[in-house]
Amino acid sequence: EVQLVESGGGLVQPGGSLRLSCAASGFIFNTYIMSWVRQAPGKGLEWVSGISGSGGSTYYVDSVKGRFTISRDNSKNTLYLQMISLRAEDTAVYYCVRDLVPGTIWGQGTLVTVSS
Amino acid sequence: DIVLTQSPVTLSLSPGERATLSCRASQSVSTYLAWYQQKPGQAPRLLIYDASNRAGGIPARFSGSGSGTDFTLTISSLEPEDFAVYYCQLRSNWPRTFGQGTKVEIK
Numbered sequence: 001e002v003q004l005v006e007s008g009g010g011l012v013q014p015g016g017s018l019r020l021s022c023a024a025s026g027f028i029f030n031t032y033i034m035s036w037v038r039q040a041p042g043k044g045l046e047w048v049s050g051i052s053g054s055g056g057s058t059y060y061v062d063s064v065k066g067r068f069t070i071s072r073d074n075s076k077n078t079l080y081l082q083m084i085s086l087r088a089e090d091t092a093v094y095y096c097v098r099d100l101v102p103g104t105i106w107g108q109g110t111l112v113t114v115s116s
Numbered sequence: 117d118i119v120l121t122q123s124p125v126t127l128s129l130s131p132g133e134r135a136t137l138s139c140r141a142s143q144s145v146s147t148y149l150a151w152y153q154q155k156p157g158q159a160p161r162l163l164i165y166d167a168s169n170r171a172g173g174i175p176a177r178f179s180g181s182g183s184g185t186d187f188t189l190t191i192s193s194l195e196p197e198d199f200a201v202y203y204c205q206l207r208s209n210w211p212r213t214f215g216q217g218t219k220v221e222i223k
Contacts, residue, residue: 035212045152045160045203047212059210062117101150101165101207102172109159 002026002105004096009110016086016114022079022096022107030054030074035099036081038092039109046092049081050099064090086114118142120204122215128223135191137218139204144184148208151180151189154217155200164189165207194220 008020020036035050049070050059058070069082079096091114098105119142129135139149147167152160162171164180167187177192191198199222204215 037214044201044217045154045205045214047205047214050210050212061211095159099212101162102169104162106159 002098004098004105004107006094006096006107006110009094009112011113011115012086013116014087014114017082017084018086018112019083020081020094020096020110020112022081024077024079024096024098027098027105029072029077033099034070034072034079035097036070036079037095037097037106038090038112039095040089040092043092048094051079083112086112088114090114117211118145118206118209118213120206120213120215122202122204122218124218125216126219126221128221129194130223131194131196133194135189135194135198135220137189137191137202137220139182139187139189139215141185141187141206145206145208147183148206149180149182149187150205150207152203152205153198153200154203160203163202191220 003025005023012018030053036048038048051070055072067085071080093109093111095109096107121140123138149167151164154160168180179190181188201217201219203217206213
């Protein structure tokens, strides 16, 4: 079964750090661009970051540049999002996405709450 | 960066009515546009890709059209399960911007 399972979310103080993970299964992971998409409570979808299949190219929305780093370990079929200098406005459900249409796959999401 | 603007913000309709949702890009994206449906507590579901192609398993009442800067998602006759939020997304380059969404609610 094709599946993405996120983990690593939780409560963190402003200025803190967190690393999200996304375990992929059921497909050849290293052949797919992957992305992170977030959704703040009651708000719309926001694409955050993307990475090529090899990991050699990465892309970010302006609001997270310099604070978030996307990476992948193709030997472990795992996608990561390292987040530092977290702000209240980073509070959201973070989705891991196999970034291909029509074969897009979304994980169930992991909640990140930035609050003191 | 390309901006996607969806209209209206909210669409109030009754089951059986036709829904027409708009997505406008700030510059041409050819046909590299997708539409998603999201229901509360669920991840988005892909409906349409490349502006007019239905994804697998999507009912024929959903259709997409447009190219360049103006795109439309049409639901020909609303079913009860179609009341949800709909997003368009840029697929041609980075960032993979989303529109702000259109909520289709029961009138």
